[in-house]
Amino acid sequence: MTEGMVVNNAQDVPFSYILAELLESNLEQKPHKLRTFNKIYGVVAIDLKDIEAIVTLIFSGGRVRIEQGIIGKPDIIIKTDSDKVIGLNSITIKFGLPYYFDEAGMTVIRQILSGELKIEGMLLHPVILTRLTKIMSVM
Amino acid sequence: MGVRALTQEWMDAYKAAIQADPEYKDIAKNWEGSVALVVLPDPAKGIPETVYLFQDYWHGDVGEFVVCDKDKAESAKFVMTGEYARWKQIARKELDATKALLQGKLKMKGDLPYVVRNIKTVNKVIDILGAFETIWPDEV
Numbered sequence: 001m002t003e004g005m006v007v008n009n010a011q012d013v014p015f016s017y018i019l020a021e022l023l024e025s026n027l028e029q030k031p032h033k034l035r036t037f038n039k040i041y042g043v044v045a046i047d048l049k050d051i052e053a054i055v056t057l058i059f060s061g062g063r064v065r066i067e068q069g070i071i072g073k074p075d076i077i078i079k080t081d082s083d084k085v086i087g088l089n090s091i092t093i094k095f096g097l098p099y100y101f102d103e104a105g106m107t108v109i110r111q112i113l114s115g116e117l118k119i120e121g122m123l124l125h126p127v128i129l130t131r132l133t134k135i136m137s138v139m
Numbered sequence: 140m141g142v143r144a145l146t147q148e149w150m151d152a153y154k155a156a157i158q159a160d161p162e163y164k165d166i167a168k169n170w171e172g173s174v175a176l177v178v179l180p181d182p183a184k185g186i187p188e189t190v191y192l193f194q195d196y197w198h199g200d201v202g203e204f205v206v207c208d209k210d211k212a213e214s215a216k217f218v219m220t221g222e223y224a225r226w227k228q229i230a231r232k233e234l235d236a237t238k239a240l241l242q243g244k245l246k247m248k249g250d251l252p253y254v255v256r257n258i259k260t261v262n263k264v265i266d267i268l269g270a271f272e273t274i275w276p277d278e279v
Contacts, residue, residue, distance in 0.1 A: 014241065014242055014243025014244075015241045015242070015243075017243070018240065018241055018251070021251050022251050022252060022255065025250065025251055025252050026252050029252060048241065050238065051238060051241055051242050053241065053242070082235075082237060082238045082241045082242070083235055083237050083238060085241075086237055086255055086258055089252075089255045090255065090256070090258070138252035138253075138255045138256045139256060
């Protein structure tokens with residue numbers, strides 16, 4: 001069902017496989033997320049400094065390409081450590097929006113406030129960030 | 140006196156440590172399914188052949204914990220594979236398991252969203268892995 005929707009060109013970055021598998025499995029297990037996935041147009045980079053892994057996700061409405069490094073000028077850049085990036089997938093979606101008032105959400109807020117998690121472009125591109133959170137959430 | 144790693148005695152000790160943990164039952168109440176740990180051979184470190192370990196977890200309870208063959212390991216709901224040195228580092232808390240997975244030092248077969256949803260259970264079980272005295276084959 002998700003064949004060809006997620007193209008991983010960052011094969012030298014093991015993290016990219018996890019990202020691709022998570023996205024594919026999520027879309028297969030929760031087909032309603034496809035509607036959101038089909039609406040995402042934008043570029044998101046994820047920079048995991050502790051493991052020196054950087055990938056860029058290029059969304060083009062129903063398709064995403066994962067590339068190694070930072071490609072072009074991403075709309076959003078997520079900078080954090082590998083143990084914290086998994087927490088972003090645990091954000092609950094309520095009424096179609098990310099919910100930040102439970103344990104997982106509050107943890108992410110705390111990490112943003114403390115600088116452990118940086119999301120550049122979150123104020124300029126809230127729609128992309130919201131849609132990204134929705135499709136990546138495993139909850 | 141510890142137990143020699145990757146033996147049935149060690150699996151028994153691991154199971155007992157999980158059962159004795161006061162927090163485990165509550166943290167793992169939603170987890171269902173078996174996990175296999177596959178330790179790749181490293182003859183120089185006393186691991187001449189691949190070691191397969193099968194563990195059964197069910198809603199906070201623990202079932203079968205055995206050293207097994209390849210077929211049984213591959214029948215597990217989740218199969219995690221890594222080099223001996225990596226498993227040892229994880230058990231000793233020198234390497235974070237999530238980091239190892241994201242770095243490709245551990246490979247996992249199974250439902251990844253399920254694992255992420257239950258990451259606290261995974262972290263707890265891995266935390267307990269380092270909680271009892273172990274004799275590692277390359278240190279004998």
